[in-house]
Amino acid sequence: MNFQLDEKRLALQAAVREFAQNELAPGVIERDEASEYPLELYKKLGSMGYVGLPYEEKYGGSGGDYLDYALAVEEISKVDASMGISYSVAMSLYGGSIINAATEEQKLEFLPDVFSGKSLGAFGLTEPNAGSDAGGCVTTAEKKGDKYVLNGLKCFNTNGPLADHFAVYALTQPELGAKGLSLFHVKKGTPGFSIGKIENKMGIRAAQVSELIFENCEIPESALIGEEGKGFKYAMKALDGGRIGVAAQGLGIAEGAFEIARKYLMTREQFGKPIYRNQHLAFKMAELECEIEMAKYMVYKAALDKSEGRPYTIPAAKAKLVCTNAAMHVTTEAVQMLGGNGFMREYHVERMMRDAKITQIYEGTNEIQKLVISGALFK
Amino acid sequence: MTDFKGGILIFLEERNDKLSKISLEMVAGAFALAKEAGCLVTGVLIGNQMEEAIETALRLPINKLVICSSGSLGDFDSDKYARVMEKCYKEINPSLVLLGSTSVSVGIAANLSVRLSKGFVSDCINIETGDEGFCLIRPDATGSVHQRLVSETGESLICTVRPGTFSEDDLEYSDITPEEVFVPWEDDVSKALELIETVYEKKQYADITKARVLVSGGRGMGSAEAFGQLRILADLLGGEVACSRACIEAGWATGPMQVGQTGKTVHPELYLALGISGAIQHVTGMKDSDLIIAINKNPAAPIFDVADLGIVGNIENILPVLIKQLQERKGDV
Amino acid sequence: MEPHSSIYQSTMEIIVIAKQVKMADSVKCDFAGVEAAIRLKRKTDARIKVVVMGEEKDAIAQVRDSISMGADSGTVLLLENAEIDSWICAKAFSDYLKNENFDLLLSGSFPIDADTIQTGLLAGNMLGLASASHIEDIDTGEASGLLKAKKRMEDRVQILDVKMPCMFAALPHPEAPIYKTVPGINRAYSVDIPVIKLDLNDQKGKIKVMDSFKIGERKRGKCLTAISTEGAAKEIINTIAANHIL
Numbered sequence: 001m002n003f004q005l006d007e008k009r010l011a012l013q014a015a016v017r018e019f020a021q022n023e024l025a026p027g028v029i030e031r032d033e034a035s036e037y038p039l040e041l042y043k044k045l046g047s048m049g050y051v052g053l054p055y056e057e058k059y060g061g062s063g064g065d066y067l068d069y070a071l072a073v074e075e076i077s078k079v080d081a082s083m084g085i086s087y088s089v090a091m092s093l094y095g096g097s098i099i100n101a102a103t104e105e106q107k108l109e110f111l112p113d114v115f116s117g118k119s120l121g122a123f124g125l126t127e128p129n130a131g132s133d134a135g136g137c138v139t140t141a142e143k144k145g146d147k148y149v150l151n152g153l154k155c156f157n158t159n160g161p162l163a164d165h166f167a168v169y170a171l172t173q174p175e176l177g178a179k180g181l182s183l184f185h186v187k188k189g190t191p192g193f194s195i196g197k198i199e200n201k202m203g204i205r206a207a208q209v210s211e212l213i214f215e216n217c218e219i220p221e222s223a224l225i226g227e228e229g230k231g232f233k234y235a236m237k238a239l240d241g242g243r244i245g246v247a248a249q250g251l252g253i254a255e256g257a258f259e260i261a262r263k264y265l266m267t268r269e270q271f272g273k274p275i276y277r278n279q280h281l282a283f284k285m286a287e288l289e290c291e292i293e294m295a296k297y298m299v300y301k302a303a304l305d306k307s308e309g310r311p312y313t314i315p316a317a318k319a320k321l322v323c324t325n326a327a328m329h330v331t332t333e334a335v336q337m338l339g340g341n342g343f344m345r346e347y348h349v350e351r352m353m354r355d356a357k358i359t360q361i362y363e364g365t366n367e368i369q370k371l372v373i374s375g376a377l378f379k
Numbered sequence: 380m381t382d383f384k385g386g387i388l389i390f391l392e393e394r395n396d397k398l399s400k401i402s403l404e405m406v407a408g409a410f411a412l413a414k415e416a417g418c419l420v421t422g423v424l425i426g427n428q429m430e431e432a433i434e435t436a437l438r439l440p441i442n443k444l445v446i447c448s449s450g451s452l453g454d455f456d457s458d459k460y461a462r463v464m465e466k467c468y469k470e471i472n473p474s475l476v477l478l479g480s481t482s483v484s485v486g487i488a489a490n491l492s493v494r495l496s497k498g499f500v501s502d503c504i505n506i507e508t509g510d511e512g513f514c515l516i517r518p519d520a521t522g523s524v525h526q527r528l529v530s531e532t533g534e535s536l537i538c539t540v541r542p543g544t545f546s547e548d549d550l551e552y553s554d555i556t557p558e559e560v561f562v563p564w565e566d567d568v569s570k571a572l573e574l575i576e577t578v579y580e581k582k583q584y585a586d587i588t589k590a591r592v593l594v595s596g597g598r599g600m601g602s603a604e605a606f607g608q609l610r611i612l613a614d615l616l617g618g619e620v621a622c623s624r625a626c627i628e629a630g631w632a633t634g635p636m637q638v639g640q641t642g643k644t645v646h647p648e649l650y651l652a653l654g655i656s657g658a659i660q661h662v663t664g665m666k667d668s669d670l671i672i673a674i675n676k677n678p679a680a681p682i683f684d685v686a687d688l689g690i691v692g693n694i695e696n697i698l699p700v701l702i703k704q705l706q707e708r709k710g711d712v
Numbered sequence: 713m714e715p716h717s718s719i720y721q722s723t724m725e726i727i728v729i730a731k732q733v734k735m736a737d738s739v740k741c742d743f744a745g746v747e748a749a750i751r752l753k754r755k756t757d758a759r760i761k762v763v764v765m766g767e768e769k770d771a772i773a774q775v776r777d778s779i780s781m782g783a784d785s786g787t788v789l790l791l792e793n794a795e796i797d798s799w800i801c802a803k804a805f806s807d808y809l810k811n812e813n814f815d816l817l818l819s820g821s822f823p824i825d826a827d828t829i830q831t832g833l834l835a836g837n838m839l840g841l842a843s844a845s846h847i848e849d850i851d852t853g854e855a856s857g858l859l860k861a862k863k864r865m866e867d868r869v870q871i872l873d874v875k876m877p878c879m880f881a882a883l884p885h886p887e888a889p890i891y892k893t894v895p896g897i898n899r900a901y902s903v904d905i906p907v908i909k910l911d912l913n914d915q916k917g918k919i920k921v922m923d924s925f926k927i928g929e930r931k932r933g934k935c936l937t938a939i940s941t942e943g944a945a946k947e948i949i950n951t952i953a954a955n956h957i958l
Contacts, residue, residue, distance in 0.1 A: 008901040011780060015892035022889055027630055049894030062894040267658055269679070346629060394867055455870070458842065482846040482865045489833030490843070498799055498918025501830045514922065520733040520740070524924045531797070531920040548956045571842035571878065575860075576871040586883075589866075592957060616958070635886040643886075649957045651948075666930050670955050672948055678937055687933035688951045690944045701945040708949065708958075 003297070005071075012068055016050060016075040024080040031082070031206040032351050038206070039120075039162060042083065046117010054091065054307075055099065060112030065307035066241070070248040070299055077252025078259075081355035082206035084252060088245030089158040090114055093363075094121025096238035097167035097183055101226030110165060110185050119164035123242075124154035124186075124212050125235050132368050135178025135232055139214060141170035146221050148172075148184065150214035153196065156362070160210035161195050164188045168212070169235055172228045181231030185223045192217030203354035240316045242363045244306065247299040247319035250327035250359040254292050257334040257352040261285065264338050264347075281337060288330050295319075295326040314376050321369040327356035383512065385535060386419035387412065388473035389441070390464060390484060393424060393432040401479030401542045403439075408506065408545030409477055410440045416508045421445060421471055422557070425463050427453030440553040443471075449564035454574035457486030459564075465494050466562060473535055475506075475513045480539040488537050499537045500528055504544050512536075518667070543591060543648040543669060585619040587636060592618025592649045595638060595665070598625035599654020599675055599694060606631040608698055609653065615705040621645065623661045639664040654694050657682025724758040724852075724876075727814040728783070729805050731791075731831050732766030732774065739770040743778070744820035745832070747890050748882030750782040752816075752850045762786035763808065765801065765910075772905055779900035780892035788907040797917030802834030804910050809839060816859065817879040821846060829881045836879025844872060845881040 005013065023041055031038060045051055054069040055061025062068075069091060077084030091114075098110050114121040130136035139152025150170055157166075166186040173180030186193055196211030226234055262285065265276035276282050302315035331353035335342035342349050360366045387409045392399045406422065413420045421443040424436055427450055436444050447463045464487065468476065476491065478484035480502055492499035504525070505516040511529040515538050519526050530536050587593055594613040600606045609620045622632040624639055638645055639661040650668035655661060657673070657680050665671070666685055673686035674694050683689040690697065726749045733740040749760045760783040764771040768790055775786030789808060809817065817839070819832025829845060836843035849862035853873055863870040864883060874880075936947065952958050 008897065011776065011892070011897050011900070012894070015780065015897060018889075019891050022634065026627060026633075030630060048891055053894065063898070064894065267656070455865070457844070482863070485829060486833060486843060486845045489830065489845075490837050492799075493834060493837035498797075499830060499834065500798075500919060509922075511920075511922065518927070519924065523736070523927060525927055526924040527922040528919050529922050531917050534918075536919070546956050571875045572844060573873045574870055575873050578869045578871065579867070580869055616952070633887070634889075649952060649955070667927070670951070670957070671930070671933075672951060674944070674948075678935075683935050684932045685930040686935070688948065689933065689935035690939065690948065691935065691937040692939065692941065692944055696941045697944050700941050701948060704942075704945045704949055 009068060009071065012064070013071045013075060016072045017078075019045065019048070019050070020076050020079040024076065024083060028080050028206075029345055029348070029351065031080075033205075033345070035200065035205045035208075037082065037086065037162060037208050042086065042120070043117055045087075051087065051117030052091070052095075052115030055095065055111070055115050059099070059107055060115035065303075066244060067300060067303040067307055070244055070303040073245050073248035074252040074255070074299075077249040078256035080206070081249060081253050081256075081352065081359075082204045084249040085204055085246070086120065086159055086207045088242065088249060089123055090121040090163070092242035092245040093123035093238050094159075094163070094165060094167045096241040097123060097234055098185065098225060100237050101183060101230070101234045102185075106185070106222070106225060114165050120159045120162050121165045121167065122157050122159040122163035122212075123238070124157055124166055124168035126156045127153060128155055132365055134235060135181070137169060137171060137178075137181060138174070139168075139170040140174055141172050141182060141184060143172065143221070144218075147218045148221060148224065150184070150186070150192070150217040150219065152214050154212040154214075155196075156199070156209055157212050158207055158209050158362075160212055161198055161208040166193075166212065167225070167238070168214075169231045170214075172231075176229065178232045179229055181235070182228045183225040183231045183234045184219060185225055186217070186219055190217055190219060201358075203351070203356070203358055205354075239363055240313045241306065243316040243320040243369075244299060244302050244312070246359055246363045247295075247302065247316070247323035250320075250323035250325075250356065251292070251295050251299055253327040253352050253356050253359065254288075254295065254323070254330040257331045257349050257356075258285075258288055258292060260347065260349055260352075261334040261337050264341070268339075268341075275337075284333060284337070288333060291326050292330065295323040298322045314373060317364070317369040317372040320364065321366050321373070324356070324359035324366060327359050328353075331356045383416035383418040383474045383508065385472045385474040386421060386442075388464070388467060388471055388476045389420065389422045390460075390476070390478040390487065391422045391424045391432075391436060392479060392481060392483060393426050393429050396429055396431045398432045398435045399479070399481070400547060401481060403547045403550055404542065404545040405477055405479045405540060406439050406441060407547060407550040408540070410551070411545075411549070412506055412508060412513070416513075418474070419443070421467070421473065423447070423464060423467050425452055425460050427451075437556050437559070438552045439557070440551055440555075441557045443558045443560060445560045445562055447562040447564050449566070451566050452564055455483045456572060456574065457483070457490045458572065460487045461490035461494060463562065463564070464491050468495060475535060476537040477506075478537070478539045480541050484539050488539050492537050495537075497534055497537055498530060498532075501539045503538050503540045506538070506540070541646075585636070587619050587621045587638065588643055588645050590619040590621075590645070590647050592616045592651075593621045593638070593645060593647045593665075593668075594618055594651045594653070595621040595623065595655060596626055596632070596653050597623040597655030597661075598629070599656070600626070600631070601654070601695065603629070603631045605695065605698075608702070611702055612651070612698065612705070615702065615709065616649070616651075618647070618649070623655050652682050652686065653698070655682050656680045657685065722757075724752075724756060724816065725814045726752065726758050726760045726816045726818060727809065727812060728760060728762045728778070728818045729809075729832060729835065730762070730764050730774065730820065731801060732764065732770055734767065734770075739766065739774075741770075741774045741777075742820035743781075743890075744882050744884035745818040746778040746781060746783055747884065748847065748850060748880070749816075749818050750890055751885075753782060756852045759784050761812075761814075763789060763805070765789040765791050765804065767791065768907060772907070775905050776900040777892065779903065780896040781890050782893070782896055785903060786905055788905060790907055790909045796912065797919050798830045798834060799918040800912055800915045801831045802838055803915065804912060805831065805835040806838040808908070809835065815876040816850075817841060817877070819879070819881050821881045821883050832879065832881045839879070841877055841879040842874055843879040843881075844874065846883055847880040848883045848885075850880065850882075 052061035053064040299319040302319040305312040646667040652673040728745040771788040
């Protein structure tokens with residue numbers, strides 16, 4: 001069992017880190033405050049091949065694997081968690097929905113734009129009355145001749161206002177409930193499809209999250225991805241991949257906050273000595289360091305399981321649970337350790353704490369993750 | 380045994396018909412060395428339309444002034460200038476060829492070094508006389524150690540010297556006019572390198588590693604507005620603005636301005652550290668500065684351990700007063 | 713990014729040389745040369761080969777990083793002992809380059825950072841190439857076989873027409889970093905990087921290190937605590953003037 005990242009992966013990790021430090025770090029506080037997404041930076045990442053990491057080149061990807069992708073999300077999230085989730089949603093939730101179920105023709109049509117980083121992708125599953133109970137969707141897709149007509153409202157869609165491509169789940173057979181859910185590709189600007197309220201959030205404020213409104217939105221039947229009625233399965237599979245992305249995001253947030261705290265503890269002096277000399281703080285950091293390292297191996301393992309063709313649903317759920325809890329815990333402690341300064345925007349950790357909170361909630365709340373994990377335990 | 384008999388040959392650099400500041404510094408340094416070594420100093424002035432520069436050069440405390448003037452020598456071409464220097468070298472046989480380190484001289488020095496097959500040492504920070512001839516002192520490639528270098532073969536050496544190593548103030552102009560020698564220039568037909576155009580423009584971003592004076596701000600500046608004031612101070616001192624990493628993260632400054640472990644290493648004549656705590660990551664990048672002056676409100680800030688002059692005080696109060704006093708001073712002259 | 717050759721113009725062959733400097737806990741690498749090469753490659757068909765002189769592991773790493781950024785291939789000239797005379801170093805580069813086909817030779821510009829400006833210019837001159845330093849920008853020239861170079865002097869910029877083959881010491885552009893790309897990284901870890909051992913034993917240098925001394929640790933100077941604002945400003949100005957800076 002080799003726990004070392006090979007040279008090439010280390011090079012990739014270092015390259016993303018360099019980009020994140022030089023390009024994403026400046027202005028991250030301002031973007032959070034103004035709730036502004038740096039689309040040009042995302043596109044720049046794409047132009048260098050860093051978007052689309054886990055996907056094949058024929059679909060516009062970079063021919064890497066899921067661990068490469070997790071490493072990239074991690075490095076980005078150390079600096080800018082909003083960019084981290086935006087990237088993850090486009091790749092795992094939108095990308096994962098399409099790649100697992102579409103025909104070759106559809107993949108070649110709907111993926112290259114997003115995997116090359118030229119445009120963003122978004123995922124439309126959640127509704128006001130369908131959160132954890134994703135099967136409780138009421139958005140419908142009525143077949144009319146050679147078209148489907150979509151009606152309904154999706155909410156909390158990351159990248160909504162900015163994406164060109166959407167993976168939307170709607171009921172083709174409303175009477176069957178979850179078993180009547182189907183997956184569709186919808187393009188921005190389709191008549192009858194509009195962006196609704198843009199959310200004003202506690203954290204990941206630079207990421208754009210909004211409602212998707214469908215009012216007699218007509219899409220061609222070629223926009224159906226996979227089979228009717230199999231939508232719920234496709235959504236769950238996409239979420240499995242997405243959980244690895246969110247876990248990597250949480251890991252990155254935790255590491256980013258940890259490093260800020262570590263440096264602070266070495267330079268801040270009180271009572272004539274740097275505060276890390278206080279055993280309580282040093283011991284606390286030792287505990288957090290262990291927590292982060294445990295989380296790291298959870299997400300790297302889940303990513304490798306997926307890359308190497310092993311079942312990854314449970315590993316992904318575990319990684320998501322552990323990494324996002326680590327993110328919340330480490331950032332909260334970091335704010336406390338930085339004292340009054342930790343409360344101030346310019347020290348970053350308060351933003352990281354606000355960013356961490358949602359990671360415990362989206363893409364399956366941590367309670368859902370426990371449901372998934374315990375569900376497998378008692379068979 | 381090496382001796383100094385050949386004396387020192389100095390490349391005098393003129394810009395827009397004025398002898399450059401660094402050339403005057405080189406003459407000052409060479410004069411002192413020549414006195415110690417008991418040898419002669421020859422200056423070489425190459426260019427086009429240099430009446431004023433020649434006039435200044437004739438008042439310098441040098442023994443001989445070689446002038447090579449021609450219409451085609453106004454381009455600072457290293458190959459042409461090195462050919463002139465080679466001619467002078469063969470006539471005079473100096474023990475040391477001295478050039479001030481500039482964008483022009485380093486090309487000339489390298490070219491001359493290969494023509495004459497003599498060693499070339501760049502970026503010297505001092506020159507001494509010793510048993511093995513002229514001894515050149517410069518930081519090694521790591522920048523952490525100073526080396527004393529001498530000729531391996533006993534032959535003469537070519538060196539470029541950092542600005543500010545010798546002082547123009549030490550220059551004593553002389554009543555005795557040096558011997559004037561005119562060297563003709565023979566143009567060549569084949570031109571591998573040709574100057575097409577000269578554009579006088581200010582760079583878009585400042586290269587802090589070349590600045591003689593750096594006004595550097597840290598987190599203690601407090602705000603983007605306050606940081607912006609540093610430009611005024613830098614202009615008054617003829618320098619550039621630099622900063623610590625904290626200012627990059629705060630968005631007050633951009634990457635190229637950062638000094639430190641993850642930024643640039645600088646060695647200006649003056650480094651003004653304002654509101655910089657002096658953490659090791661920053662100090663690593665500027666401890667080689669000739670003069671460090673620091674202002675910080677925290678008396679325990681580590682910057683004071685490396686500053687030649689430290690002021691414990693409030694920058695918001697001191698900065699405007701400093702600017703005002705400097706403006707008044709400029710007004711006087 | 714594979715350059716496609718056009719029938720109207722052949723691919724420009726660029727070689728970048730860099731010498732590494734071993735520090736206490738790291739290695740100083742100069743990327744200004746390879747960055748200049750990549751900027752030129754963005755404007756015209758070019759093939760970039762990087763030649764790095766240093767210890768094996770670090771030099772291979774620099775070649776890989778260069779290819780990740782956009783170079784096409786690289787070679788390592790193995791330098792086992794740390795410091796050699798810049799004359800010997802330049803000779804080693806020029807001996808290697810004598811057998812190489814190239815249109816443009818590039819190096820970095822800063823002596824202290826990685827000792828390349830001296831070495832680069834000396835090598836260029838040893839090869840009899842028209843050489844220029846402090847080159848900020850390079851473009852293809854008006855006629856084939858010509859390059860247009862922008863030389864940044866202290867007070868002006870010179871636009872030069874230079875016949876290939878030639879040598880430039882390039883200035884870095886910290887405001888426009890060149891990042892490693894995923895295709896670049898893939899290439900860097902799949903190409904073969906030859907390592908050539910240098911035999912420098914009979915080489916005689918020109919410079920001898922007599923001795924070296926550690927730069928004196930900076931000591932705490934004068935520190936004034938109870939001084940008035942006016943007094944502080946005055947003290948600062950007087951100190952600056954006393955050091956001949958004003």
